[in-house]
Amino acid sequence: MGAMKAWPVRGISLSRRSHPHAATPPPQWNRRRSPVVLESRAKALFVHHPEPIFELDPEGRFRHSNVAGANLAGLNENEGQGMHFTRFVLPQDRQEVERHFQLALNGRHTGCMAHIRNLASEEYHVTLHMLPITSKRNTLGVYVLVNPSINHTDLSGSLAAQRLLDAIPLGAAVLAVGSETHSVVMANRALGELLDMPLEVILGHPLPSLQESESVAVCRLQQALATRQPARESLSISRRGGRSLGMLLHLEPIEAPGDASDSACMLALHIPQYGHRRSPPDG
Structure with missing residues (x-):
C-alpha cells in the first residue's frame, strides 16, 4: 500500500474550559491569538503526536487521523473518512466502547480498554481515551487517543x-x-x-x-x-x-x-x- 498518510486535518477546534480550582493563567495567556496561530498549533499537536489519535464525528464516523493513527489502522487518507469506529473493535468489546463514546458525547472525559483489529488483520489490546470536542454548548465530536496495553495492571506498554x-x-x-x-x-x-x-x-x-x-x-x-x-x-x-x-x-x-x-x-x-x-x- 506504500507509506501511510494522515487523513487531512481540517477544522480542528479546541476549547479551554474553566475549572473552579484552576490556577489563574499568566497575563500573556489572556492575549488574543490569531486564528492562524491557534490552528497551526493545533495541527502540529495533532499531526505530530507520537500516539495514534482519531477524530470522530457525533455519529462515530472517522473525520481525521494523525500519522500514527493512520499507520495503526492500516488506512490511507482516502480510505478512512466516513468509516464507523466499530469497524475496528472486536465484537466482545463493541458495546463497552460504544457506551464510553456516548459518555464522551455528553461532555465527559472517559476511556476503556478494548481489543481492536486493523485492516491488515493485526490485533492490539489497547486503552482508548475519549475527549469531547466542545464549542460553547455543543459537542462537535470526540478525540480518541489510543495507547497500547498489556493487562489491567500498570505493567502495560511500559x-x-x-x-x-x-x-x-x-x-x-x-x-x-x-x-x-x-x-x-x-x-x-x-x-x-x-x-x-x-x-x-x-x-x-x-x-x-x-x-x-x-x-x-x-x-x-x-x-x-x-x-x-x-x-x-x-x-x-x-x-x-x-x-x-x-x-x-x-x-x-x-x-x-x-x-x-x-x-x-x-x-x-x-x-x-x-x-x-x-x-x-x-x-
Whole structure:
C-alpha cells in the first residue's frame, strides 16, 4: 500500500474550559491569538503526536487521523473518512466502547480498554481515551487517543516491562488472550533469534510457534489460551531454511490484582530442546 498518510486535518477546534480550582493563567495567556496561530498549533499537536489519535464525528464516523493513527489502522487518507469506529473493535468489546463514546458525547472525559483489529488483520489490546470536542454548548465530536496495553495492571506498554522481558534469556512473548487470535503484544530479542524472525514480524500477529493447527500439542496450548490456564507442551517448529527446532513451550497467566480469572495476557516461554531427536541444534 506504500507509506501511510494522515487523513487531512481540517477544522480542528479546541476549547479551554474553566475549572473552579484552576490556577489563574499568566497575563500573556489572556492575549488574543490569531486564528492562524491557534490552528497551526493545533495541527502540529495533532499531526505530530507520537500516539495514534482519531477524530470522530457525533455519529462515530472517522473525520481525521494523525500519522500514527493512520499507520495503526492500516488506512490511507482516502480510505478512512466516513468509516464507523466499530469497524475496528472486536465484537466482545463493541458495546463497552460504544457506551464510553456516548459518555464522551455528553461532555465527559472517559476511556476503556478494548481489543481492536486493523485492516491488515493485526490485533492490539489497547486503552482508548475519549475527549469531547466542545464549542460553547455543543459537542462537535470526540478525540480518541489510543495507547497500547498489556493487562489491567500498570505493567502495560511500559519501558520497565520491556526491559524485564529482554532480561529473560529464553524466548519470551506476552499474548493478548482476550483476542480471537491471541496476538503477540510484547516479545524479547531472544524470541526473534530463536525463531529466526524479526520482532516487527512477530508483534501484532499470532505466535508463530502456535501455527501448526494439526498438531495435538498446539491444540492443547490453544485451548489453554482460550481458558487462561497454565500449560506446557513439547513442539517442533520449522525455522528459516527448513531447519527444525524442538522446544518446550510454557504458558503462564499474567494475573490481574486479586483475581487470576481477570488475566488479560499470558506469558509464553520457549525452552529449546537441542537434544530432541527431531530438532538438532544449528550448525
